[in-house]
Amino acid sequence: MSQDRTFDVLTATCPSRTSLARIANKWTAMVVIALSAGRMRFGDLRAKVDGISGKVLTDTLRDLERDGLVSRYAYAEVPPRVEYELTELGHTLQSPLRALGHWAEQHIEEVLTARESYDARR
Amino acid sequence: MSQDRTFDVLTATCPSRTSLARIANKWTAMVVIALSAGRMRFGDLRAKVDGISGKVLTDTLRDLERDGLVSRYAYAEVPPRVEYELTELGHTLQSPLRALGHWAEQHIEEVLTARESYDARR
DNA sequence: CCCATTGGTTACGTTGAGGTAACTGGTTAC
DNA sequence: GTAACCAGTTACCTCAACGTAACCAATGGG
Numbered sequence A, B: 001m002s003q004d005r006t007f008d009v010l011t012a013t014c015p016s017r018t019s020l021a022r023i024a025n026k027w028t029a030m031v032v033i034a035l036s037a038g039r040m041r042f043g044d045l046r047a048k049v050d051g052i053s054g055k056v057l058t059d060t061l062r063d064l065e066r067d068g069l070v071s072r073y074a075y076a077e078v079p080p081r082v083e084y085e086l087t088e089l090g091h092t093l094q095s096p097l098r099a100l101g102h103w104a105e106q107h108i109e110e111v112l113t114a115r116e117s118y119d120a121r122r
Numbered sequence C: 001c002c003c004a005t006t007g008g009t010t011a012c013g014t015t016g017a018g019g020t021a022a023c024t025g026g027t028t029a030c
Numbered sequence D: 001g002t003a004a005c006c007a008g009t010t011a012c013c014t015c016a017a018c019g020t021a022a023c024c025a026a027t028g029g030g
Helices: A015-023 A026-035 A042-048 A054-066 A088-121 B015-023 B026-035 B042-048 B054-066 B088-121
Strands: A070-075 A081-086 B070-075 B081-086
Touching: A015 A026, A015 B026, A015 B088, A026 A042, A026 A054, A026 A081, A026 A088, A026 B015, A042 A054, A042 A081, A054 A070, A054 B088, A081 A088, A088 B015, A088 B054, A088 B088, B015 B026, B026 B042, B026 B054, B026 B081, B026 B088, B042 B054, B042 B081, B054 B070, B081 B088
Parallel strands: none
Antiparallel strands: A070 A081, B070 B081
16 A cells, blocks of 8 residues: 555656656647546547547547546447546546646746747847 | 636647647656756766657757756866756646656556556457 | 767657548438 | 448558767876
């Protein structure tokens, strides 16, 4: 139950780094943030994560499903209906990733200002 | 001062998304986590972020500097010496990214288990 | 003298992420 | 008959990410 100091993302061979590589990713972040609103079907998710291509959304969802972060519910209907939702594990990832999204929104003006002065300097 | 609902990372054209793309990135996360320990020179940073190549570290640091998250101090010595540290803005990013790192370390076992059962299922 | 040492940067070549577009399936509406 | 519907899947192509290795310049050792 207590924290084993066994895993360290800064160590190249540590398996936790493969996990970090997956979650520290813009598409993963956006999909998880979108799914925070609750169970959703593929088309709605695609509309919510503005600009994501079908291929990338499919790939991202499959990876998240494989890692146990998202559940997939397919209905044998025509036209097909498929819904996705965060698992219990996925919910634990929601708050860190939403924090990242909030950071991006709250600090974008400072970032843009910094970029301008950096670019002007060269 | 209050929160304008002006920015939304889920909107493709929103500038905050470019910012999210930069911070929701494995190398960015690892470098910021490493720099949480304080001002550090290039070589030490490279050793701490195990497995990162010189080129990627340089590129990552330059992007972070451009966005105002990291300060760069170069000394005109031979051999050259350059130190980096988080800016005030960079410090505000430290806790969300460390949270991501912790998540990866704390939940890697569940993730590995999920992967196994997913792969076995196919 | 000459060469090795040192940290950061750059040039070059390779790999992989990601975009586009065409196609699948059975049912309903024209 | 044929067109539209939804969630993929595949093939193909492009461009960005990444790794490798050479390079720079002043100092110290032999």
